[in-house]
Structures are given as C-alpha cells and as structure tokens.
Amino acid sequence: xxxxxxxxxxxxxxxxxxxxxxxxxxxxxxxxxxxxxxxxxxxxxxxxxxxxxxxxxxxxxxxxxxxxxxxxxxxxxxxxxxxxxxxxxxxxxxxxxxxxxxxxxxxxxxxxxxxxxxxxxxxxxxxxxxxxxxxxxxxxxxxxxxxxxxxxxxxxxxxxxxxxxxxxxxxxxxxxxxxxxxxxxxxxxxxxxxxxxxxxxxxxxxxxxxxxxxxxxxxxxxxxxxxxxxxxxxxxxxxxxxxxxxxxxxxxxxxxxxxxxxxxxxxxxxxxxxxxxxxxxxxxxxxxxxxxxxxxxxxxxxxxxxxxxxxxxxxxxxxxxxxxxxxxxxxxxxxxxxxxxxxxxxxxxxxxxxxxxxxxxxxxxxxxxxxxxxxxxxxxxxxxxxxxxxxxxxxxxxxxxxxxxxxxxxxxxxxxxxxxxxx
Amino acid sequence: xxxxxxxxxxxxxxxxxxxxxxxxxxxxxxxxxxxxxxxxxxxxxxxxxxxxxxxxxxxxxxxxxxxxxxxxxxxxxxxxxxxxxxxxxxxxxxxxxxxxxxxxxxxxxxxxxxxxxxxxxxxxxxxxxxxxxxxxxxxxxxxxxxxxxxxxxxxxxxxxxxxxxxxxxxxxxxxxxxxxxxxxxxxxxxxxxxxxxxxxxxxxxxxxxxxxxxxxxxxxxxxxxxxxxx
Numbered sequence: 111x112x113x114x115x116x117x118x119x120x121x122x123x124x125x126x127x128x129x130x131x132x133x134x135x136x137x138x139x140x141x142x143x144x145x146x147x148x149x150x151x152x153x154x155x156x157x158x159x160x161x162x163x164x165x166x167x168x169x170x171x172x173x174x175x176x177x178x179x180x181x182x183x184x185x186x187x188x189x190x191x192x193x194x195x196x197x198x199x200x201x202x203x204x205x206x207x208x209x210x211x212x213x214x215x216x217x218x219x220x221x222x223x224x225x226x227x228x229x230x231x232x233x234x235x236x237x238x239x240x241x242x243x244x245x246x247x248x249x250x251x252x253x254x255x256x257x258x259x260x261x262x263x264x265x266x267x268x269x270x271x272x273x274x275x276x277x278x279x280x281x282x283x284x285x286x287x288x289x290x291x292x293x294x295x296x297x298x299x300x301x302x303x304x305x306x307x308x309x310x311x312x313x314x315x316x317x318x319x320x321x322x323x324x325x326x327x328x329x330x331x332x333x334x335x336x337x338x339x340x341x342x343x344x345x346x347x348x349x350x351x352x353x354x355x356x357x358x359x360x361x362x363x364x365x366x367x368x369x370x371x372x373x374x375x376x377x378x379x380x381x382x383x384x385x386x387x388x389x390x391x392x393x394x395x396x397x398x399x400x401x402x403x404x405x406x407x408x409x410x411x412x413x414x415x416x417x418x419x420x421x422x423x424x425x426x427x428x429x430x431x432x433x434x435x436x437x438x439x440x441x442x443x444x445x446x447x448x449x450x451x452x453x454x455x456x457x458x459x460x461x462x463x464x465x466x467x468x469x470x471x472x473x474x475x476x477x478x479x480x481x482x483x484x485x486x487x488x489x490x491x492x493x494x495x496x497x498x499x500x501x502x503x504x505x506x507x508x509x510x511x512x513x514x515x516x517x518x519x520x521x522x523x524x525x526x527x528x529x530x531x532x533x
Numbered sequence: 534x535x536x537x538x539x540x541x542x543x544x545x546x547x548x549x550x551x552x553x554x555x556x557x558x559x560x561x562x563x564x565x566x567x568x569x570x571x572x573x574x575x576x577x578x579x580x581x582x583x584x585x586x587x588x589x590x591x592x593x594x595x596x597x598x599x600x601x602x603x604x605x606x607x608x609x610x611x612x613x614x615x616x617x618x619x620x621x622x623x624x625x626x627x628x629x630x631x632x633x634x635x636x637x638x639x640x641x642x643x644x645x646x647x648x649x650x651x652x653x654x655x656x657x658x659x660x661x662x663x664x665x666x667x668x669x670x671x672x673x674x675x676x677x678x679x680x681x682x683x684x685x686x687x688x689x690x691x692x693x694x695x696x697x698x699x700x701x702x703x704x705x706x707x708x709x710x711x712x713x714x715x716x717x718x719x720x721x722x723x724x725x726x727x728x729x730x731x732x733x734x735x736x737x738x739x740x741x742x743x744x745x746x747x748x749x750x751x752x753x754x755x756x757x758x759x760x761x762x763x
Binding site: 422526528 | 587590592593594612613615616617618619620621623625631633635636640644645647648692
C-alpha cells in the first residue's frame with residue numbers, strides 16, 4: 111500500500127507539488143529565522159559580554175549594588191593579586207581588569223583655549239599589556255574609521271558622533287576632566303589615536319577609550335580595577351560553566367561580611383539580558399505556532415482542492431471496498447511523506463542560506479544607528495543542531511493538520527451516490 | 534436458505550427525501566438471483582435500476598424490506614462490514630471506466646488485491662491472469678490515457694474480476710462504447726460468467742447488452758414490471 115501511495119505522490123505532480131512547495135517555504139522560513147534569531151541573540155550576548163559584563167565579572171559587593179552608576183570609589187583595590195588568584199583558580203578563563211568612568215572632554219583651539227567641551231563616558235581596558243586579548247575582543251581595529259588603535263600610553267579613542275560634533279581628528283590633543291576614585295579633581299591630556307564607530311548609538315554618542323594604565327594614573331587607581339571581567343575559552347558563553355565558576359568563587363567569600371569583598375556575577379544575571387533572551391525565545395515560539403497555523407490553513411485549502419480533484423479516485427476506492435478510515439489514513443501517510451520531503455528541502459535550503467549568512471553576514475548598521483542595544487551592526491546567522499528539527503516538526507505538523515481538516519470530507523461522502531457520481 | 538441464491542430481495546422499498554416529502558425510487562421489490570446468473574435490470578432512466586444496484590452493492594440501504602447479499606442483510610451491515618463485503622465479494626464496472634489515471638493498467642487491477650493484503654507474488658499472478666482474460670497483458674505497463682475506450686473498459690473488467698468476486702455489478706458498461714467494442718466486452722464478460730460461474734448483474738437500457746442477458750428484469754417507476762429468462 112505504501113508503494114501505491116508513494117507512486118501517487120511521485121507521478122501526480124498536482125497532488126504533491128503545491129504542498130511540497132508550501133512546506134518547503136514554511137520550513138525554510140522557520141530554519142532561516144531560527145538562524146537569524148540565534149545569530150542576533152549570540153550577537154547581543156557577545157557584544158554585551160565583550161563591552162559590559164564579560165562572561166563572568168568580579169566587583170566589590172558595594173560596587174555591584176550600584177553597578178549602573180559605575181562608582182569607581184567602590185572599586186577593587188588589590189586587583190592585581192585578585193586577578194592572579196583568579197587565573198590560578200580558574201585557568202580556562204581569560205581575566206582582565208576594566209574601569210568605567212565619566213567626565214568632560216575639553217577640545218582646545220589652536221591657542222590652547224577651550225573651544226568646546228562635551229560629557230563622555232570612559233572605558234579603560236588593557237590595550238597595551240603583551241598577550242592581552244582586549245583589542246581583538248572589542249573589535250577595535252574593525253571599528254576604527256580614522257586613525258589607529260591605541261599603541262602607546264597617552265592616547266585616546268573617541269567615538270564617531272562625538273568626533274563629528276566637536277570636529278576632532280586623530281593627532282588632536284584633548285583634555286579629560288573628571289574625578290579620581292577618592293573624589294579629587296583630575297585632568298590629563300591625551301592624543302587622539304583614532305575615531306571609532308561602535309555601531310551602537312549609546313557608545314557612538316560620547317564614549318572614549320583609554321588604556322587601563324592611563325586610567326589608573328588619571329583616576330588615582332593604582333593596582334585597582336572597577337571590574338575584573340572573565341571570558342570563557344574561544345569567547346563562547348556557556349551558561350552552565352559560568353554559573354559553576356560563579357558559585358565556586360562566591361562560596362569562598364560567603365563568610366566574609368566586608369562590603370568591599372569581591373562578588374562574582376555572570377552574564378545572565380543581567381536583568382535585561384535574561385529578559386531579552388526570554389523574549390526572543392517566546393517570539394521564536396510564537397512565530398513557529400503562527401507559521402504552523404498559517405501553513406495548516408494553506409494546506410487545508412490545498413487539501414480541499416486536491417480532494418475535489420481526486421473525488422473520483424476516492425469514490426472508486428470506496429466502491430472497491432476500501433474503508434473511509436483507510437482512505438483518510440492513506441491521505442495522512444501521503445501528507446507525512448510530502449511533509450518529510452518538504453521539510454528536508456526546506457531545512458536544506460534554510461541551512462544553506464544560514465551557512466552563507468554566517469560567513470558573510472548582513473550589515474544593518476543603518477537600521478541600528480539609533481538603537482541603544484549592544485549589538486554588532488553586521489548580523490551573522492548561527493548554525494545549530496536545532497535547525498535540523500526546528501523547521502521539520504512544524505512543517506510536518508502543519509501538513510498533517512491541514513490534511514486532517516481537508517480529509518474530513520471523506521467521512522461526509524455518501525456512498526449511496528457513488529454509481530451516479532462515477533458515471 | 535438456498536445456498537446457490539446469492540441475492541434475495543424481499544418487499545424492498547427505497548425512499549429518498551425531497552424537501553419535507555420523499556421520492557419513492559423502489560417499491561415492493563422481490564427477487565432472487567442465483568449464482569452464475571447473467572442478469573440485467575432493464576428500464577428507462579429513473580426506473581430504479583441504479584438504486585437497486587447500489588443496494589445490492591451494499592452502497593446503500595433499503596428504507597424497508599430486506600436485501601440479503603451472500604447471506605448478509607445489507608440493512609444490518611455497518612460501514613466496515615459493507616466495505617468488507619464489497620472488497621471480498623463484489624466487483625464493480627462503471628459506464629465511465631473510472632480507472633485511476635496516474636497508475637498503470639497493472640496497478641489499477643492490482644489495487645483491489647492490495648486492500649486484501651495479498652502477497653506480491655499472489656497479486657502478480659492474479660493480475661496477470663485477469664489481464665489475460667481480457668487480452669491486455671501486453672498493455673500492463675500502459676497508463677489509462679494511452680488506452681482506447683474498449684481497452685479501458687476491459688481493464689475495468691479485469692479490475693472487477695481480479696479478486697474472483699461472486700457478484701459483478703455493471704452499470705451501463707457499454708454506454709460509452711461503439712458497437713464493436715460493446716460486443717467485445719460483453720463477450721468477455723459472458724465468457725467469464727461461464728468459466729468462473731461469476732454472477733453478473735447489469736443495469737442497462739442498451740439493446741446490445743440485452744442480447745447477451747440470460748435473465749431480464751424490467752423495472753418501471755421503481756417496480757418490477759416483468760422478469761423472464763431467455
């Protein structure tokens with residue numbers, strides 16, 4: 111019987127072509143969307159981790175409580191020793207100190223008088239220590255649109271919008287005004303090494319970057335760090351591993367009640383991050399459910415049209431003694447075969463499209479210019495094993511639902527009219 | 534019950550609802566058909582021939598009275614039992630052949646045996662034997678669209694006969710055929726009737742068919758007007 115059904119599908123293009131095309135397109139959309147959404151999530155995770163949170167992050171408890179305000183007066187004082195201990199305890203993690211700070215950047219004219227001033231948020235990372243991965247991790251080389259990365263002390267990187275607004279360029283001298291971690295006023299001159307487009311409106315508006323050694327001098331933070339961020343091997347976030355490290359570290363400090371004792375957080379502890387990921391997952395699920403409904407409606411209609419076209423065939427089969435239930439089941443088997451064929455085609459096409467986009471990416475920086483999310487403006491799809499079934503399941507379910515709805519007509523068929531209908 | 538009576542119909546009436554009223558298609562039908570008969574229901578359109586074939590074929594049920602087909606009272610059969618009766622014991626031949634166009638001649642004939650879950654070897658043997666009866670073994674791989682009308686109806690006969698049914702019901706089998714082909718298929722059916730003792734029941738108003746019938750039951754306005762053996 112299977113052979114009979116299979117031959118019908120292969121030979122009768124009208125029976126199989128439209129449903130296969132519909133399922134293929136539907137499955138392609140699911141697989142491709144899955145890749146895109148996965149890529150966007152990974153992109154967001156990666157950007158947030160690289161610029162803000164690390165995969166894990168160590169701060170003082172006091173700093174952690176007010177983390178949004180970046181209170182450098184609550185920084186870790188003996189950061190060097192703590193980093194050495196972290197490297198010893200968790201050698202797979204790449205540990206690095208960072209300081210976030212705020213202040214004013216003064217732009218002098220040719221006579222050295224203030225031409226303009228603008229508020230800036232500063233990011234200081236370890237650019238200059240041999241073996242530091244920060245330059246690569248933050249993608250500074252790619253982000254620089256004019257000039258060079260920081261390659262010696264006393265240099266500064268300025269964000270593109272700020273540079274355009276205040277008309278500064280590489281080689282210009284600018285003066286930073288701010289306060290040290292002890293509350294004293296501080297200022298220092300820097301030479302602009304490069305202009306950076308971060309691809310994120312928040313950073314592009316007024317971010318500056320300096321080397322952490324300069325920040326320590328500037329902010330009177332010798333051997334201190336506001337945050338020590340850690341990155342898992344190959345820069346890939348692993349929630350379980352991060353949680354394991356966090357738990358292990360925090361357990362050691364549980365009995366220490368000092369508010370300046372260190373505490374570790376992980377990427378997913380960020381309220382916005384977990385909420386965004388939850389939202390993305392819900393959106394994926396909603397999209398898949400909607401797609402199943404839409405495909406089922408299309409396939410239901412295709413099934414009704416097919417049923418009308420095959421009215422004669424079903425009549426003959428009923429007359430020959432085939433039960434209605436058997437005909438219905440054979441239609442379901444047909445649909446299953448068509449669903450599998452469509453799913454394989456759709457998954458293959460979706461997979462190939464994702465593969466191409468994972469290598470070349472889509473540049474949507476123009477769209478993201480005004481978005482305050484930490485996201486790479488070039489989105490790349492993510493290839494995951496989930497793609498093998500993420501489209502297949504809705505593809506097969508939708509055609510089975512569509513066929514089951516259309517197949518109800520078989521049960522309404524009046525066998526008493528068969529002779530008349532068939533003649 | 535006489536064992537060689539394959540069909541016994543007693544005081545059968547069939548009504549079809551028409552709005553709030555009904556139309557009486559068959560009234561007080563009484564007849565018996567024995568195994569191996571070559572019988573025809575003859576009469577003008579609307580006389581009830583096809584309705585009677587429907588009931589004998591277990592495709593419909595009488596409104597009142599009984600129709601016992603091969604020992605089964607069709608009014609008491611459920612859909613599954615009706616389907617089984619048709620599948621195992623009744624073959625159908627239609628005016629419009631009704632072959633499945635996407636399947637070959639062989640596959641069209643084979644289908645009834647698939648429903649009976651016969652083995653591949655059994656199916657092959659039975660299909661080839663059946664095609665041999667109608668002289669179409671050389672066309673076994675052809676599609677119905679490649680056949681003439683006469684050939685198509687011969688395939689339909691092979692399809693009806695392949696399962697060795699006790700009864701074959703043929704509704705106007707020659708209506709779409711020219712005289713030569715009509716005689717050809719009727720000769721084939723008459724020969725199968727003789728060789729296999731299969732009961733053939735026709736619904737027809739074609740004179741050519743009537744020439745071959747051994748027994749003619751004339752229907753008029755849903756009643757048996759006459760019944761005679763030739």
